[in-house]
Structure formats: C-alpha cells, structure tokens
Amino acid sequence: LRQFLIIPGLPIGVGLALCKRLLEEDEELHVCLACRNVGKAEAVRAALLASHPTAEVSVVQVDVSNVQSVIRAARELKQRFQRLDYVYLNAGIMPNPQLNFRALFSGLFSRKVIHMFSTAEGLLTQEDKVTADGLQEVFETNVFGHFILIRELEPLLCHSDSPSQLIWTSSRNARKSNFHLEDIQHSSGQEPYSSSKYAIDLLSVALNRNFNPRVRPASLFCKCFHFDTVQWNRSPGTLLELQSLVRLLSGCKLKFMGSGNNLNRKYKLCE
Template identity: 75%
Template sequence: MRKVVLVTGASSGIGLALCKRLLAEESELHLCLACRNMGKAEGARAALLASHPTAEVTIVQADVSSMRSVIRAAQELKQRFQRLDYVYLNAGIMPNPQLNIRALFSGLFSRKVIHMFSTAEGLLTQHDRVTADGLQEVFETNVFGHFILIRELEPLLCHGDSPSRLIWTSSRNARRSNFSPEDIQHRKGQEPYSSSKYATDLLNVALNRNFNQQGLYSSVVCPGTVLTNLTYGILPPFVWTLLLPVIWLLRFFANAFTLTPYNGAEALVWLFRQKPESLDPLTKYLSATTGFGNNYVTVQKMDVDEDTAEKFYQNLLELEKHVRVTLQKAGPQKIVFRPLQVCVRVRLLIRKDC
C-alpha cells in the first residue's frame, strides 16, 4: 500500500524541494500537494511526475490563512483518503519583511555576525495585518490554519493501525522572548514571525502529549538559512550580489547556512526515515550544511515546557470554538461543520489564569 504524504506550501521553495527529495527516497508514494495557487500547483505536479512517472501526485487547494479554505480542503481530503501517513506543515509567511540597514552593517563588523545571519535576529522588521477571519495573518497562516487542518483531519491521522506523523517547518528564530501567552496572535509585538514559530514549537509539544497514545506523533524542523523568493525579495538584486560571497564564507564557520531549498529540506527528509517512537518531542531537528556543501542533521533542545504548551493548546481550542461560531453566523457558504472529536481526553488544567 502506498504511503500517503500531504505537504502544505508544496508549489515552490522548501516545500517543492521536499517533494522532489521524498520521491527520490520512495517513488511509490501518493504525494498530495496542498497549495493556495492552483496554477503553480499544476506546474509543480507536472515537474514531479516528469521525473517520477510511477508516483501518484495529486493536488488540493488550501489556503491556510483562510478557515473556509482549510475546512473545504479537509472535507475533500477525507473523501479521497482513508488515512494520512505524513503531513508536512510547511506553508508559512513572513509579512512584508524589510531590512534594517543600520543593524546589518553594524552587525557585519561585530562578533555577532554569524548569529545575526543564522537567525536574522534584529535584521528584519515586519508589518502584520488582519485576515478576513479577524485573525493576525502570520499567526493564522503559520500556526492556526494548520491547527484547524489537523483538527479536521483527525479521523485520517488517529486510526490506530500504524503511526501517523506531523512534521512542522519551524525556525532557529523561534524565541520565547518574542511570544506572550497573553497575546498568542502577537497583535502588539514587533516580531510576529518569531512568535509564530515559537507557538509552533509549543503546539508540537502539546500534540505529542495529547495524541501519542493514539499513534499520532509530531516533530519540528528548522531548514536553516535558505535563499528563496521570500529572502530575495527583501533586498535589491545588487545587494544580494555583494552579500553572497560573505554568506558563502560564513558557511565554513556556521552550519546553519543551507542556502538552497534542497539543502534546507535535509532534516524534513531525515525525519521521513525515522521511527517516531525514538524521537524526543522536546528536540528540534536542524538542517545543516558544511562549508564544502555536505548536508547533515543536528539537534537542538527547545526552550519550551509542557505546562506552557498545554495552556497554549487550550487557548487554541477556545479560539477554534469562537472562529467556528463566527463562520457559521457569517452567511451562506456550503461548509459542513462536523462535531469535533479529540483523539484522547484533554487534560484539565489546574491553573485558570491562561
């Protein structure tokens, strides 16, 4: 029986590179591309089938910044499949990133230059916005849309036959200092991307705590510093031309500069081969590349604790109820809301200050 793998954000960048590498690992997969832009998705599908004609590659339209789109996509997936073996939660955004030129040049001549380029800490400013669902766009796209997708797909993930896997694209820039339990959408802060990635790490821990007994396992990955359309859009082309020699040189001093989507997908592909029971839910798996271009995987202990993760999970459940009620009241669109069932009984929190 073919393994079924769902990848969000699969039409370009790391998502597309991941799909190519997964088919190189196991060409008999059923690979489902969950993409917002169907034109790009069709192009990606054609390219994948051209190099792997025995594979089964399908498409589902899914915009994780829209709850209606997520629910509609999940309904379609439940009609197509009886189970999902892997779900790569890869789609994400960094909104309108702009470079802090002063921070860049001061950092170039400091001891923090490698750390600065590895994490982009202090380099970028972002301007978040509110979506049609009334949520912060970065939070909804990077975290909440995927959370709703998982909730909707529980019957395909918690089936009890063999383990199913959730694999999140997180970041080295996921920082506790940029996340507030009282402001999980990061409405007031200046680092929505970092906050959303730390929220991803928290959700990963909570999902393992609540669902491992039902055969659902979650892991988080950092692809490293990858040059994609997003990063190329931050600076004018001539600036990248000037910076690239410096970046290539830094690879000999830090392993985070994976640079290409192919290299960035290393840890994502590595997790495809691992037995989930052997993985540490508090560990982040990092794609790494040597100065000479050799890829490998390293690990990092996440700066999270289970109590905070469980509180965050409970907050997401409450937000989910609110959003679903709002959608139902919003007007006539043919979306069927099924009664949600949690795979295991959610632990009650003793503290009520969340």
C-alpha cells in the same frame, strides 16, 4: 502498501526538495499538494511527474489564512483518502520583509553576527495585517490554519496500527523572548514571524503529549524542522551573498562540534 503525504503550501525550495527526495526513495508514494494557487501547484505536479512518471501526485486548493478554506479542503481530503501517513506543514509567510540597515551595520561588528544572519533576529522589519477572519495574518497562516487542518484531519491521522507523522517547518528565528501567551498572535509586537515559529515549537510538543499518552499506543508523532542554513527566496537581495557565507560558517561550526546532523548534506526528514 502505498503511503500518503500531504503538503500544505506551494512546495518550492525545501518543500520541493523534500518531494523529490521522498519520491526517489518511494515512487509509489502519493503526494498531495495543498495550495492556494492551483495553477502553480499544477506546474509543480507536472514537474514531479516528469521526473517520477510512476508517482501519484494530486492537488487540492486550500488557503491556510482562511478558516473556511481550510475546513473545505479537509472535507475534500477526507473524501479522497482513508488515511494520511505524513503531513508536512510547510505553508507560511514573512510579511513584506525589509532589511534594517541600522541593525545590519551594528551587528556586523558584534559577537552576534553569525546568530544575526542565521536567525535574522532584528535584521528584518515586517508588516503584519489582519485577515478576513479577524486574526493576525502571520499567526493564522503559520500556526492557526495548520492547527485547524490537523484537528479536521484527525480521522485520517490517528491510527495506532500505523501512526502518522506531522512535520512542521519551524526556524531558528523562533525566540521565546518574542512569544507571549497573553498575545499569542503577536498583534502588539514587531517580530510576528519569530513569535509564530516559537508557537509552532510549543504546539508540536503539545500535540505529541495529546496524541501519545503512555496508557495507549502512539497514534501520531509530531516533529519540527528548521532551515537555518538554507537560503530562501524571501530574503532581500542584499542578504543572499551574506547568507551563503553564513551557511559555510555554520557548516564548519557543525563539523567542528562533531554534529551528525549537518544540514549541508542530504538527509531524510521522515524516518
């Protein structure tokens, strides 16, 4: 039975690696790339089909920072598909991150140096702005747009005979101290990315409780994945070499502690 996966956000880096790995496991998987930039999405589609010619890869346009775009995309997806087995909520932004040199140099000589580089807490300054919908851009892109998409796609997701899976891209940068219920958009703070990722973690728990009550079979499972030891293309250039060192140190830490979830080796996100 062919399964269906949708990935909001251009699948580069972790998202692209996920697509390739899943297609290696199941070449009959239908992958739908839900992206704002259709041209770039088509380029990724061509690359995936070149390496997996029997796969089905489609594209739908969506901008998760625009509610009307999300609703239009959901309407199109409901016309195309009868169900969705996996939704990998990968779209997200960290607005114009700049290196905070003062925090960098003070952190280098503190006991929190590995924590600083693995989470970037206090290390990067961000410039958030308001979208056309009147919401903070980071909140709408990373959290609210995805939430609207999930609610609009409920008819394709909630089937007790074949439960769907939602996988959020979260982060170790998600900090409770940066999230406040009275300011869920983090319009008054300095860490909108951290706040949005903590909101994702909370929302994941809430969705599981909502869709998986004990009185009836589960219809949807929601999970979070974070890429604390993955080097990504939004890091300022001066951090890339330092991140490589931190990935090695983090890997050693996981191995020393006997963890079975070492992020430096291949693994499946969807079980």
